Amino acid sequence: xxxxxxxxxxxxxxxxxxxxxxxxxxxxxxxxxxxxxxxxxxxxxxxxxxxxxxxxxxxxxxxxxxxxxxxxxxxxxxxxxxxxxxxxxxxxxxxxxxxxxxxxxxxxxxxxxxxxxxxxxxxxxxxxxxxxxxxxxxxxxxxxxxxxxxxxxxxxxxxxxxxxxxxxxxxxxxxxxxxxxxxxxxxxxxxxxxxxxxxxxxxxxxxxxxxxxxxxxxxxxxxxxxxxxxxxxxxxxxxxxxxxxxxxxxxxxxxxxxxxxxxxxxxxxxxxxxxxxxxxxxxxxxxxxxxxxxxxxxxxxxxxxxxxxxxxxxxxxxxxxxxxxxxxxxxxxxxxxxxxxxxxxxxxxxxxxxxxxxxxxxxxxxxxxxxxxxxxxxxxxxxxxxxxxxxxxxxxxxxxxxxxxxxxxxxxxxxxxxxxxxxxxxxxxxxxxxxxxxxxxxxxxxxxxxxxx
Amino acid sequence: xxxxxxxxxxxxxxxxxxxxxxxxxxxxxxxxxxxxxxxxxxxxxxxxxxxxxxxxxxxxxxxxxxxxxxxxxxxxxxxxxxxxxxxxxxxxxxxxxxxxxxxxxxxxxxxxxxxxxxxxxxxxxxxxxxxxxxxxxxxxxxxxxxxxxxxxxxxxxxxxxxxxxxxxxxxxxxxxxxxxxxxxxxxxxxxxxxxxxxxxxxxxxxxxxxxxxxxxxxxxxxxxxxxxxxxxxxxxxxxxxxxxxxxxxxxxxxxxxxxxxxxxxxxxxxxxxxxxxxxxxxxxxxxxxxxxxxxxxxxxxxxxxxxxxxxxxxxxxxxxxxxxxxxxxxxxxxxxxxxxxxxxxxxxxxxxxxxxxxxxxxxxxxxxxxxxxxxxxxxxxxxxxxxxxxxxxxxxxxxxxxxxxxxxxxxxxxxxxxxxxxxxxxxxxxxxxxxxxxxxxxxxxxxxxxxxx
Numbered sequence: 054x055x056x057x058x059x060x061x062x063x064x065x066x067x068x069x070x071x072x073x074x075x076x077x078x079x080x081x082x083x084x085x086x087x088x089x090x091x092x093x094x095x096x097x098x099x100x101x102x103x104x105x106x107x108x109x110x111x112x113x114x115x116x117x118x119x120x121x122x123x124x125x126x127x128x129x130x131x132x133x134x135x136x137x138x139x140x141x142x143x144x145x146x147x148x149x150x151x152x153x154x155x156x157x158x159x160x161x162x163x164x165x166x167x168x169x170x171x172x173x174x175x176x177x178x179x180x181x182x183x184x185x186x187x188x189x190x191x192x193x194x195x196x197x198x199x200x201x202x203x204x205x206x207x208x209x210x211x212x213x214x215x216x217x218x219x220x221x222x223x224x225x226x227x228x229x230x231x232x233x234x235x236x237x238x239x240x241x242x243x244x245x246x247x248x249x250x251x252x253x254x255x256x257x258x259x260x261x262x263x264x265x266x267x268x269x270x271x272x273x274x275x276x277x278x279x280x281x282x283x284x285x286x287x288x289x290x291x292x293x294x295x296x297x298x299x300x301x302x303x304x305x306x307x308x309x310x311x312x313x314x315x316x317x318x319x320x321x322x323x324x325x326x327x328x329x330x331x332x333x334x335x336x337x338x339x340x341x342x343x344x345x346x347x348x349x350x351x352x353x354x355x356x357x358x359x360x361x362x363x364x365x366x367x368x369x370x371x372x373x374x375x376x377x378x379x380x381x382x383x384x385x386x387x388x389x390x391x392x393x394x395x396x397x398x399x400x401x402x403x404x405x406x407x408x409x410x411x412x413x414x415x416x417x418x419x420x421x422x423x424x425x426x427x428x429x430x431x432x433x434x435x436x437x438x439x440x441x442x443x444x445x446x447x448x449x450x451x452x453x454x455x456x457x458x459x460x461x462x463x464x465x466x467x468x469x470x471x472x473x474x475x476x477x478x479x480x481x482x483x484x485x486x487x488x489x490x491x492x493x494x495x496x497x498x499x500x501x502x503x504x505x506x
Numbered sequence: 507x508x509x510x511x512x513x514x515x516x517x518x519x520x521x522x523x524x525x526x527x528x529x530x531x532x533x534x535x536x537x538x539x540x541x542x543x544x545x546x547x548x549x550x551x552x553x554x555x556x557x558x559x560x561x562x563x564x565x566x567x568x569x570x571x572x573x574x575x576x577x578x579x580x581x582x583x584x585x586x587x588x589x590x591x592x593x594x595x596x597x598x599x600x601x602x603x604x605x606x607x608x609x610x611x612x613x614x615x616x617x618x619x620x621x622x623x624x625x626x627x628x629x630x631x632x633x634x635x636x637x638x639x640x641x642x643x644x645x646x647x648x649x650x651x652x653x654x655x656x657x658x659x660x661x662x663x664x665x666x667x668x669x670x671x672x673x674x675x676x677x678x679x680x681x682x683x684x685x686x687x688x689x690x691x692x693x694x695x696x697x698x699x700x701x702x703x704x705x706x707x708x709x710x711x712x713x714x715x716x717x718x719x720x721x722x723x724x725x726x727x728x729x730x731x732x733x734x735x736x737x738x739x740x741x742x743x744x745x746x747x748x749x750x751x752x753x754x755x756x757x758x759x760x761x762x763x764x765x766x767x768x769x770x771x772x773x774x775x776x777x778x779x780x781x782x783x784x785x786x787x788x789x790x791x792x793x794x795x796x797x798x799x800x801x802x803x804x805x806x807x808x809x810x811x812x813x814x815x816x817x818x819x820x821x822x823x824x825x826x827x828x829x830x831x832x833x834x835x836x837x838x839x840x841x842x843x844x845x846x847x848x849x850x851x852x853x854x855x856x857x858x859x860x861x862x863x864x865x866x867x868x869x870x871x872x873x874x875x876x877x878x879x880x881x882x883x884x885x886x887x888x889x890x891x892x893x894x895x896x897x898x899x900x901x902x903x904x905x906x907x908x909x910x911x912x913x914x915x916x917x918x919x920x921x922x923x924x925x926x927x928x929x930x931x932x933x934x935x936x937x938x939x940x941x942x943x944x945x946x947x948x949x950x951x952x953x954x955x956x957x958x959x
Contacts, residue, residue, distance in 0.1 A: 057581050058516060063509070128510050129589075129884055136582075140656070158611055160884035162923065202881045203593070222926030228933045229880050427682050428655045431582055431613035470615065470923045473675030480681045 057139055059301040061132035066124055071292040073327045073399060074285065075115035076334040078406065081285070081398060085371040087362065090504050093370055100271045101278040103179035106172065109286035115331075117289060123171045126203060130159040130166070131293065135301035141429040142449070149452035150307060150460045151445060154298050154325060156467060157432065161226070163467030164321045165196030165281055168290035172279045173200035183207040183276040185269045187237065187262030189216055190389030191223025192435070192467060193281030198232035209276075211237040211265045214257035216389055223471055237262040244268050244366040258382045259393050264366030271368070282318025283363065283374075283397045291324025294464060299328060302462070309340060309462035311448055315440035316344040316353065316411070317390045319397030325464035327399075330408055342409040343448075344400065345440040347419075349487035350383040352376065352396040353404050353411035355494065360504045363395060371502055374401040378497025384487045386416045387475035388436040394497065412444060415486045419443045420479040423469065435467040436475050510592055512754040514585035519577055524745040526780045526852060527738065528568035529787040531859065534738070534851060538824040540815065543957050546823055553724045554731040556632035559625065562739035568784075570742060576624045579656060583612040583619070584746065588754035594882040595902070602905035603760060603913045604898060607751050607778060609920060610885065614679070616920030617774045618649030618734055621743035625732045626653035636660040636729040638722045640690065640715030642669055643842030644676025645888070645920060646734030651685035662729075664690040664718045667710035669842055676924055690715040697721050697819040711835045712846050717819030724821070735771025736816065736827075736850045744777025747917060752781060755915070762793060762915035764901055768893035769797040769806065769864070770843045772850030778917035780852075783861055795862040796901075797853065798893040800872075802940035803836040805829065805849040806857050806864035808947065813957045816848060824955055827854040831950025837940045839869045840928035841889040847950070865897060868939045872896045873932040876922065888920035889928050 074081060083092035095107045102110075109117055119127075138151040156164035176184060184201055187210070188194030194210040201208035210232050217224060217236035224234050237257045238245040244264035248255050255261070263280075270278035280287060302308055312329055314322030322344050332338040344353055352375045361376040363369035375396040377383075383392040396404075403409050419436065422443035427433040434442055441463040448461050469476065478484050527534060536545035548560045555563075562570055572580075591604040609617035629637060637654055640663070641647030647663040654661035663685050670677060670689035677687050690710045691698035697717035701708050708714070716733075723731035733740060755761055765782055767775030775797050785791040797806055805828045814829040816822035828849040830836075836845040849857075856862050872889065875896035880886040887895055894916040901914050922929065931937050 056516070057578070060513060060515070062513070063511060125510070160886075166884075199884050203884070221930055222923075225926040225930040225933065226886060226923070229877055229886055229929050231881055424682055428684055431619075431652050431656070433613075433679060433682055470675075470679070471926075473678040473924075476682050477674055477678040480678065 056305065057137050059135040059304050061297060061300055063128050065297065065300055066127050066131050067119065067293050067296040069116035069118050070289045071296060071328045071331060072112055072115055072117050072289050073331055074113045076331045077402070078334070081402060082373040085360065085504055087367050087370055090371065090502070101267065103175045103181060103277065105175040106286050109289060110284060120174060123174050126170045127293070132297045133158050135298055137305065138430055141426060144425065144429045145446065145449050145453065147449040147453040148456065148458040149449040150458060151449055152302070152309065152460065152462045153465045154294055155432065155465045156294060157465065161192065161195040161199050162470065163192040163196065163435065164291060164294060164324060165193045166199060167293055167324065168281065168287045168320065169196035169200035170203070171290050173197070173204045173206060176277050177204045177206060181275065181277045183209065184279045185209045185266040185276055186279045186281065187211045187259060187266045189213045189259045189392055191216060191220055191471065192390055195223060195226045197279055197281070198227040198230035201232065202230045208232040209269070210234045211239065211262040213237055213259060213262050214255070219474070220471065237265050239265060242268045244368065258365060260365035260379055263364040264368050267364065267368045282320040283395065285399055287320050288323035288327065288397055288399055291320045292327050294324035295326060295328035298325065298462065307460050310459040311341045311343065311461045313343045313345060313441050313444045313461065313463035315391065315437050315466065316346050316396065316400065317437060318393050319400035321464050321466035323397060323400055330403060333408060343444055344404070344409055344411045345444045346411060346413050347386055347388055347391045347440065348413040348415045348489055349386050350377065350392055351413040351489055352394070354413045355489060357498065358401055358405040359501055361395060361501055371504060372398045374398045375404065377494045378500055380500050381494055381497035384490060386487050387472065388416065388440065390437040391440070414440050414443050417484060417486045420484060422446050432465065433469040433476065434465055435469045436472050438466050441465065509758065510590050512588040512757050514750060514753055516581050518750065518753055519580050519584050520572065520746050520749040522569035522571050523742045524749060524781045524784060525565055525568055525570050525742050526784055527566045529784045530855070534855060535826040538813065538957060540820050540823055543824065543955065554720065556628045556634060556730065558628040558631070559739050562742060563737060573627060576627050579623045580746070585750045586611050588751055590758065591883055594879060597878065597882045598899065598902050598906065600902040600906040601909065601911040602902040603911060604902055605755070605762065605913065605915045606918045607747055608885065608918045609747060610918065614645065614648040614652050615923065616645040616649065616888065617744060617747060617777060618646045619652060620746055620777065621734065621740045621773065622649035622653035623656070624743050626650070626657045626659060629730050630657045630659060634728065634730045636662065637732045638662045638719040638729055639732045639734065640664045640712060640719045642666050642712045642845055644669060644673055644924065645843055648676060648679045650732055650734070651680040651683035654685065655683045661685040662722070663687045664692065664715040666690055666712060666715050667708070672927070673924065690718050692718060695721045697821065711818060713818030713832055716817035717821050720817065720821045735773040736848065738852055740773050741776035741780065741850055741852055744773045745780050747777035748779060748781035751778065751915065760913050763912040764794045764796065764914045766796045766798060766894050766897050766914065766916035768844065768890050768919065769799050769849065769853065770890060771846050772853035774917050774919035776850060776853055783856060786861060796897055797857070797862055797864045798897045799864060799866050800839055800841055800844045800893065801866040801868045801942055802839050803830065803845055804866040804942055807866045808942060810951065811854055811858040812954055814848060814954055824957060825851045827851045828857065830947045831953055833953050834947055834950035837943060839940050840925065841869065841893065843890040844893070867893050867896050870937060870939045873937060875899050885918065886922040886929070887918055888922045889925050891919050894918065
């Protein structure tokens with residue numbers, strides 16, 4: 054039988070991350086201060102992040118060296134395997150060649166440790182002893198908790214209350230790594246108290262939890278903030294995924310025609326696709342690149358490319374991105390990692406310049422795809438990853454229709470073993486299709502900040 | 507930094523399993539018919555198993571070739587990584603060298619697919635279209651469900667009722683693989699009805715669930731039975747673990763002084779240790795080999811080596827093994843995979859002949875070890891695997907005491923991501939220590955069958 058798995062030796066873990074800012078046609082639009090609405094400088098971010106990460110945020114160097122201690126920790130689970138989905142191809146009876154990179158082999162089950170480890174490292178180097186963050190589904194909170202315990206740092210996680218109540222197992226994992234987990238909104242911050250005073254029964258949102266974590270970091274000396282997606286340096290750290298994949302595709306003696314990733318904040322999509330998009334930007338290649346988002350939170354396909362806040366309390370800087378409005382609370386579909394009103398500025402810019410496509414899928418279609426994938430390949434994907442699976446299956450079926458044998462590559466960013474309630478509900482026919490919440494989005498977009506830039 | 511992970515290329519997946527029956531000093535004691543109590547022949551098992559597996563059960567060939575289609579499916583997750591636990595060594599400040607083989611990278615999260623896949627394969631080859639089995643914690647049921655979907659077979663799982671109710675997520679995984687899951691005892695079998703008529707509120711046991719699955723297989727033409735541990739052929743299939751580890755230890759330029767595995771039915775312990783025990787039996791080496799079991803179900807350390815039934819309804823053959831009595835229902839500690847009254851006959855024989863040691867640990871000690879391991883190594887072990895972790899830590903601390911630098915190797919047979927309720931309870935201080943249930947065992951042992959052999 055032909056190969057199904059392409060592994061790499063530890064020596065092939067990339068020595069540098071790829072920074073797509075080096076290859077952008079236009080420089081990224083400036084980031085604005087939340088009050089003054091003027092462009093901010095490095096010092097404005099120093100209360101939240103160590104200077105090394107702030108430098109990476111604005112760097113236009115193509116390669117950013119991965120520190121030795123970070124590569125040493127990457128070796129716990131990297132290089133991750135690239136699979137040829139031969140049994141899925143057979144089940145679909147398609148001439149397409151389907152490949153997937155599997156990030157679920159990391160100890161916390163997703164791609165998130167790729168950036169959690171370097172973020173903890175740079176903070177530790179800068180003398181920071183404690184990190185705060187927010188988490189929705191819990192993938193990011195778990196990853197940062199693990200990274201902090203590796204470096205002997207404290208970790209405090211604001212977990213969206215609805216997830217805190219519905220996903221106690223993710224909380225159990227974070228606590229087992231020694232983290233302190235607080236349901237958000239909480240009374241531990243002014244942002245949280247303001248929400249609770251107005252809505253005592255608030256179940257929280259990612260935007261509120263970000264406000265709480267940012268507030269704690271901004272008002273304490275020993276504590277910094279860490280974000281699991283959206284920011285440039287986060288996307289850059291994730292490019293180990295795509296860089297490894299390029300080596301593995303070469304070992305497979307193949308090259309992708311189509312690249313696919315799911316998008317919430319944009320980090321796993323960017324991690325897989327940016328090294329390839331870079332080749333497109335430099336005129337070397339012409340890959341088709343598709344971002345897949347939930348129909349109920351369709352940031353790229355429905356949101357304008359506009360300046361907006363990253364959080365609900367408007368404590369974060371204003372960035373130019375595809376957004377549904379910082380006040381938008383997405384409906385309760387199961388892909389918690391995709392329930393964010395905004396999109397990474399770099400992903401947004403590439404989309405606005407026509408370098409990537411975007412499609413939106415309803416959750417029922419994505420769970421059907423996830424089950425079909427599991428029965429063929431054995432791995433039950435995270436609900437977020439099911440979006441990428443669904444698009445890959447549709448492209449493979451289009452090949453069957455046209456008779457073309459294209460190579461389709463997608464990022465399977467995590468496994469679904471912490472998301473079994475969603476699968477139980479889907480298998481029992483209890484999941485509903487969520488439509489695009491047009492009115493709620495229109496209302497949230499009416500609150501976009503007016504900026505002169 | 508020195509290596510932390512030893513991987514192998516796909517070409518190093520073993521081409522044969524190792525069958526320890528070739529190296530036993532004394533032949534294994536005969537298996538007896540449950541009614542006649544006379545030694546059984548292959549035909550007595552033909553209602554339950556395909557002939558290829560029955561042959562393996564009694565084979566004394568040292569090497570049993572792994573069929574091509576099985577090796578092809580093994581490639582999905584094999585070879586699994588061997589880790590040097592350098593961060594744990596550092597945390598313990600021990601001169602010991604600690605290694606662990608990690609079977610949690612399989613799609614269902616444990617070592618169980620190593621035998622589920624060949625069992626499904628041989629049944630499929632024999633024209634069987636449906637398999638039934640029992641499952642406690644759910645690791646085995648998940649693995650067999652996955653193997654059946656790979657081969658296009660139906661799978662029906664009797665799940666111990668207390669687990670069915672408390673662990674719906676494992677059921678969700680099995681159903682996602684297309685399996686049919688029934689809480690046991692059920693009214694679908696005579697064995698189940700007998701239990702329910704006497705105890706309508708029965709929460710079930712592994713012994714009862716085995717009776718139900720065996721009854722279904724024995725009374726239908728198209729359905730066979732599959733067992734996830736205990737039997738000789740199951741232990742043989744698991745030796746891929748130890749055979750790969752030998753190659754990896756050679757790559758590490760090291761050799762274990764002490765081998766450790768947790769024991770419920772015995773399959774993950776045997777999988778890691780039998781290839782090494784074989785070297786001992788042949789007089790080539792002198793490894794120390796330690797089986798670790800729960801203090802509340804201490805089959806090897808407290809149970810006699812005697813003939814007993816494998817199930818509650820006494821439908822299975824009678825085998826000679828360490829046993830606590832087929833009527834013994836272990837208390838509700840969290841390592842569900844270790845809650846079995848018996849022990850694999852081959853493991854029992856090796857213990858009775860003095861080739862392996864056994865120790866028993868209380869669950870509180872094992873969870874403390876699991877948390878310490880997770881905070882150092884990032885992987886949260888399954889409650890079963892925590893028993894091996896605890897013994898490895900104790901041996902490493904003994905090295906610290908004595909100043910010796912021994913190499914300690916253990917099998918980390920699965921991850922704990924489906925066992926988070928146990929960790930939540932442990933972290934909240936809600937877990938209790940279970941003592942050895944001496945009276946219940948004495949009562950169960952009074953029901954041992956009298957056999958002349």
